[in-house]
Amino acid sequence: MTARLHRAAVPAGLDQPVTPDQVGIVHLGIGAFHRAHQAVFTELAARATGERGWGILGVTQRSASVRDQLRPQGGVYSVVTAGTRASSLDLVGSVVDVAWPAEETARVLAAIAAPTTHVVTLTVTEKGYCRAVGGDLDVDCVGADLATLAAEEAGDGTGAASTSAIGLLVRGLAARRRAAAAARDRRPITVLSCDNMLDNGHVLERLLRSAVEAALPAAAASELLHWLAADVAVPCSMVDRIVPATTAAQRDAVERELGVRDEGLVVAEPFRQWVIEDRFAGPRPAWEMAGATLTADVAPWERAKLRLLNGTHSLLACAGRLAGHETIAQTVGDAAIAARARRLLFEDALPTLTPPDGADLTAYGESVLERFANPATGHTTVQVSSDSTQKIPIRWGGTIADRLAVGVVPHGAAFALAAWSELVRREAAGGRSVDDPRAGELRAIVAAAGAGDPAQAAPPDVACALVALPGLLPDAAGTDERLVDAILAEVDGLAAR
Structure with missing residues (x-):
């Protein structure tokens, strides 16, 4: 059996991937697109600046498959950039680990609440936002998480597994507010949607507020909503890169090239673009060093x-x-x-x-x-x-x-x-x-x-x-x-x- 790719044993001829020393970003929806887009920008920014505090904890929403692909590899994976005439291969090490909420919700909540985490990003597709036909929050879609949020805010650490990305996010933010209050410090954080929706940051901000209002009594909701308004920034962003599903034949081809098996391989076109509203609540990676555009209006x-x-x-x-x-x-x-x-x-x-x-x-x-x-x-x-x-x-x-x-x-x-x-x-x-x-x-x-x-x-x-x-x-x-x-x-x- 061919050995698996791992950051501790990089094949000869390839640049050493970044090795983060902590989690600075929690990403919800770690599919192929994120690994070929935001994670690549984060990798290149770390190489340009030498900063090692922007490791990514990926969260896989639908199944444990991405976790099972990347965890045995120490989070490292390869990206094949496939042009019409030539291709290239590079390693990405910005992902520290992957968690599956069905089994690891507590870990994800703790990561969002941690003072070293400064950014939460999302690529959960349009339907992952649990919106009803008119665009409002579909409360039924997030109902289980909202019931758990109410219990957690009341001091009942239920530990229930999350069933939705929006529910997981609002629970994580509430956990961050409680942790900040207990430590008597401020923990501002930026939540950055990277999904293809107009005004995605504004949409997400409305959904978060609606979730709080639907889950909590008025007094408790008011307290959490005040914290969200004061300490959570939800900027808009626009992303662009074509990232098709990876095939078994492509994994086999990379295995022949590297001499190791990479189950986390992603393939993408050469073009990549990321336009981000420059409105952050705290520190962020130097994504502009990797080619991202920071702007006042996305x-x-x-x-x-x-x-x-x-x-x-x-x-x-x-x-x-x-x-x-x-x-x-x-x-x-x-x-x-x-x-x-x-x-x-x-x-x-x-x-x-x-x-x-x-x-x-x-x-x-x-x-x-x-x-x-x-x-x-x-x-x-x-x-x-x-x-x-x-x-x-x-x-x-x-x-x-x-x-x-x-x-x-x-x-x-x-x-x-x-x-x-x-x-x-x-x-x-x-x-x-x-x-x-x-x-x-x-x-x-x-x-x-x-x-x-x-x-x-x-x-x-x-x-x-x-x-x-x-x-x-x-x-x-x-x-x-x-x-x-x-x-x-x-x-x-x-x-x-």
């Missing part, structure tokens, strides 16, 4: 990224899947779909954007399709088209509303919605599961359009009902006759293929 950056890159990604995923393409790169090679993507990029989304200082959004839009055409990234159409009801409002919704407001029909976005609608219809009609948090509603819509039989549902009827789904599009856009007519014209063409 909004123009994140709006451009969500509408140009993420919006195009979702169009390619839905349309490519309909056309039988397995990957996004294959889909970009489909001239008909690529033309629709360019229409969304340059005719629909670009006119709605104000370029951030120093940014060339036309060039950025061109780079989007070039990046998606990189076969090394391997993003699958199935993967990217999942959870679409969570993605459409922020990836297509703003573009659609803004164009309709000035009297322009966004035809690229209409095609995207038609492709999504037809994909949902075909999956439901074929008796296949729809991978979406609102799957039950989607299947019910298709069944209703077919008078109880999804297989009999007419594509135009399904499309009209789906785009009018509450919470999907803003400002009644889903029932706007101009948009609906454009969608139905596209549906007819897609259904005929």
